Amino acid sequence: MHRRHCLAWLAGLPFAATAGTALAQDKDKPIQIIVPFGPGGSGDISARMLAEFLTRKTGRAVVVDNRPGGNGIIGVEAVRNAPADGSVLLLATTSTHLANPSLFRKLPYDPGKDFRLVGSFGPGSTYMLVRPDAPYKTLQEFVAAAKKAPGSINYGHFNATSKVTGALFAHEAGIELAPIPYKQVSQAMSELIAGQIQVVFTDTVAGDAFVASGQLRALAVHSDARLKRYPALPLIAETYPKFTIRGGFLGIAVPAATPVEIQQKLNTWINEAVTTDPIRSRLEGFAFAPAKVSLADLATFERQEREKWKGYVDIAKLEVQ
Template identity: 35%
Template sequence: MTIPRFLPRWLLALLLGCAATLAAADYPDKPVKLIVSLPPGSGADTTARFLARHLSEKFGQPFLVDNRPGADSFIAARAVAASPPDGYTLFVASNSPMVTNVAVFRQLPYDAVKDFQPLARIARFPMVLVVPANSPFKTLQDLVAAARQAPGKLNFGSGTATYRVALELLHERNQIKATAVPYRGTSAAMTDLAGGNIDYTMAEVSAVMPLVRGGRVRALAVAAGERIKELPEVPTVSESGTAGYESYAWTGVFFPANVPPPVLARMSQAIKELMEGDDAKAFIAAQGGTVFYGAPQPFAEFQRAEIERARRVVRSANIGYED
């Protein structure tokens, strides 16, 4: 579009707005990349592939999943933040890079708020408190009583910073102390738990179910508002004496900051329609979660509130910032 020089500002703004709207009408007209900070098979990865398949069908363009795991999600988040804000790069992320990292790390190579445009909150997955199969603890109340009797004696594993914060919040609510054992990933923490090397841990439902079904770990409580179909006999944390406690892993989609509003609106509407459909509800339910859709502005507000909550827990538990 050629724009003559010396146009009045109001007319120039109008013309540029029209140009952006016309460009958005053809968007996307080339492949779109969905960057994921976790490896294939993870919750964020399977969600990204579900989105990619359905958005490809809707728009007639390839939506390609690009896994960039490692470095506490720094690699993927930094790649998205540095991408052109043209709508052709999406970040399918969990709360770890977009919330917990902000609270836990002293310095980040990206700004989780300023460098991104929230596009759509997608789903959430309840966390489950688990112990080794041969643990003496049969209920959450048993574990809490033991921790109160010998502060710091019990140890707990945390596969990610998000799970560490969730557990520290549980400790705070019950006024107990335990010794943290950090792991480089949820799989490592679950393996050590099954081997009896730690006393308990917490992870989202899809990560714990294979070991629960295999009889290698026991679920004590579900950190959801109500019992879940995967573990109908397991009480919620609230039912187990910690009223109102809930912790979830969630996934959402982000653009780099400063994406043109018409592009944001077009993709936002497409994802909204998808997440309100039966296919999305069935897919998320099969992963042990529920659709938790949120439009751009409510999602941005939710992210900020989650960051403040995580910061408060980090300060209260004196977790300490990592470099």
């Protein structure tokens, strides 16, 4: 990278020289966005959109680094141990920041103490996906089939959100679904297409291309309202009003020791990115609702949602690892 590009980027950050010292030590080092899950998922797609925006905004290279494994723990730990100077960002998800504290007894990190959320891609929605030739054409037919043969329907999961969403749906519908774990969303989708499993609950970002291409069929969607793109697609809550788990959360976090001035600058950039085209249109097309969110509101959201997840895990009767 040219020296003038790096200096221009640093000049755009409204914080004291001491806060930028670490950034200035290696002028050619790109900014990293670490995604704690594999390629092709909603986090990966969102991170790459943001990376393009930040590159245009700052003139500095921004690299997306996928670090899958351990329900996001491997990638999270990499950022927790990274310099707290804004050069390494974490793609935070429902799994990493809301669910994991209730799913793991000995989680090596504390999302509330070790990180600060600096941006959000907006509340998301969740598809309930089956094969196009599945024998059930409606949500009611799916539930009837599951009740007729308890445990015969497998659902694939690849993170905390997909696992708990499936378990909560089974609880509300009064059926038994067999969970099948996968390391990545792409693996679960491939197995669903091949007929090895019967259903996957995934966010609309990761599922959109499969639905649009006809490779998979959405039986229903979990969202605040019916999707503009598919208005005939019913909401799960229309049949099961108590199914209120929030759709997948995607955001950006930094180590807690990151100076607040850097946090604020990142927050400003991310708010601009998600509320202007082309990112805004793409997120809305994926059934997200992007909006500007302050650092204080992000902190409040995180605390409240993490408490809700304790209840979700209890209702779904999931074993804490």
